[in-house]
Amino acid sequence: MLRITVVDSSNATVRLRVEGRLTGRSVEELRRSCDLHAPGENARLTLDLADVSFADAAGIEALKELQARNVAILNLAPFLALQLRNPKGGIPPSRGKSNEPEWS
Numbered sequence: 001m002l003r004i005t006v007v008d009s010s011n012a013t014v015r016l017r018v019e020g021r022l023t024g025r026s027v028e029e030l031r032r033s034c035d036l037h038a039p040g041e042n043a044r045l046t047l048d049l050a051d052v053s054f055a056d057a058a059g060i061e062a063l064k065e066l067q068a069r070n071v072a073i074l075n076l077a078p079f080l081a082l083q084l085r086n087p088k089g090g091i092p093p094s095r096g097k098s099n100e101p102e103w104s
Contacts, residue, residue: 002026004033007048014039019051022059030062034071050075060084 001020008015014037022030038045047066055063060083067073
């Protein structure tokens with residue numbers, strides 16, 4: 001279950017707190033919420049993900065798409081931050097344990 005709450009709204013910014021698991025249907029719920037609360041042209045939408053406990057591949061892809069739309073993402077758990085930096089998704093291989101190229 002996903003819970004999305006408006007925690008700050010002004011002419012310059014809208015900040016949404018996202019809580020729960022970002023999977024399946026909740027990914028579309030997040031997209032709809034972002035579209036609904038997207039501020040005007042000179043304002044910024046910010047997502048606070050401190051209380052997101054899990055994101056599947058669809059959730060990670062949605063966050064990447066939102067970042068590409070200049071949505072600011074705050075308070076990422078380390079596992080989410082790693083997946084958003086990783087161009088292929090998933091966890092990078094351990095050093096020296098794989099013939100796959102390492103991500104930088």
